[in-house]
Amino acid sequence: MGKDKDYDKYCHFVFVCNGKDCCKSGAKDLQKQFSKELKDRGLKGSAKVIKTKCTGRCKEAPVAIVGQHWLGKVKESQVPIIVDELVLQKVD
Ligand code: FES
Numbered sequence: 001m002g003k004d005k006d007y008d009k010y011c012h013f014v015f016v017c018n019g020k021d022c023c024k025s026g027a028k029d030l031q032k033q034f035s036k037e038l039k040d041r042g043l044k045g046s047a048k049v050i051k052t053k054c055t056g057r058c059k060e061a062p063v064a065i066v067g068q069h070w071l072g073k074v075k076e077s078q079v080p081i082i083v084d085e086l087v088l089q090k091v092d
Contacts, residue, residue, distance in 0.1 A: 007048070009045065009046070010046055010047060010048040011046045011047065012038075012043065012046060012047035012048070012066075012067075012087045013047070013048050013049075013050055013066075014034045014038070014047065014048070014049045014050070014064060014065070014066050014087070015049075015050050015051075015052050015055075015064065015065040015066075016030055016031040016034060016049060016050070016051060016052065016062070016063075016064050017051075017052050017053075017054060017055045017057075017061070017062060017063040017064070017065075018031070018051040018052060018053065019052075019053055019054030019055065019058065019061075020054070020058075021054070021058040021061040022054070022058070022061040022062040022063055023062075024061070025061040025062040025073075026062050026076070027061070027062040027063075029076060030062050030064065030074055030076055030079070031049055031051060033076040033079045034049045034064070034079055034082075034083075035049045037079045037080055037083050038083065038087070041083060041088070043083075043087070047087060052065075055070075057070065057072060059072075060072025060073055061073070062074055064082070066082060066086040066087060067086050067087075069086055
């Protein structure tokens with residue numbers, strides 16, 4: 001096992017691909033935006049953003065995985081609604 005990250009304490013995970021194509025398409029900023037959004041919503045202790053290696057969907061870069069949802073061509077501006085709908089599961 002790697003470093004103990006105590007993942008059991010988290011209820012939600014957001015995976016952001018940090019492969020080459022996703023990084024070229026803004027994955028680092030996307031990852032920061034997810035972290036900021038989760039922190040701003042008071043979810044810092046219950047939701048975790050995790051970097052992944054290439055997930056094999058490079059044509060859809062940048063790629064994020066939230067719950068069972070694979071998201072492609074994700075824009076930073078979409079992060080609040082993604083958190084609403086897929087992390088907090090708010091439905092209007
Ligand atoms: S680099 Fe992200 S899917 Fe390949």
